[in-house]
């Protein structure tokens with residue numbers, strides 16, 4: 001071995017015998033960027049938020065991400081707690097191997113070499129992850145997916161993403177495109193979807209779809225998916241129709257999921273999961289009623305809420321230095 005046991009660069013990032021206590025994590029969303037310091041065991045210490053302000057265009061958003069991260073890396077070092085690495089959970093199509101943000105419809109960037117760019121700016125190891133898959137990693141290691149050999153992480157948010165988690169790792173497939181549960185066609189010829197198809201799961205069972213469909217049918221804008229859930233108790237027939245259809249469609253998608261993947265668990269997250277038993281009880285009943293030969297997965301709600309992406313980014317960063 002001709003390499004020295006410890007390089008000068010490595011020595012710069014180690015503040016004592018035990019090494020740094022934190023990684024820096026950023027989760028970039030359409031409205032806000034969440035940031036925090038994450039310990040090796042997945043505890044989130046400090047959290048900061050900054051507006052994404054996508055209306056400024058992709059270049060400005062990328063600059064905000066880099067500036068925000070650089071400020072936090074410098075502040076941590078100034079506090080005597082330099083970070084071991086930094087992890088980023090990003091929206092859209094992400095190549096986690098090369099660290100490239102391939103495309104984000106939300107922010108509008110294309111082929112941004114985030115790994116290279118942020119590595120040069122921050123001078124620490126950089127992990128680039130997809131926001132939903134990073135959330136899946138966090139749920140797998142410290143959340144509702146703990147102890148599962150194979151689970152599906154299904155955040156029902158503005159749209160529907162998804163991650164197939166096998167032994168704590170997101171399984172992507174050779175094209176890096178696996179886990180897009182939101183675009184399973186469950187109602188052929190149904191509602192048009194932004195992906196170009198008709199009848200996709202996301203058009204019925206995302207929090208965004210439930211809210212939008214209610215707003216359109218009832219003529220009352222600014223109603224959230226949880227408001228629709230609350231209106232079920234008042235006997236609101238429009239809320240009842242849209243909610244029941246969301247559950248029915250989702251149970252069809254989960255039956256397909258059970259047939260294809262045989263997961264032991266489905267971890268349901270996102271805004272719609274905050275409805276709790278109002279969603280999960282009828283969903284479990286619908287799935288059980290439709291199943292024939294299937295071994296059905298356990299249905300559970302996610303445990304980490306909207307911090308899953310941030311925690312996952314921090315854990316992915318730890319993987320680089322552990």
Ligand SMILES: [Zn+2]
Pocket residue numbers: 182183193194195196197200202
């Ligand atoms: Zn679609």
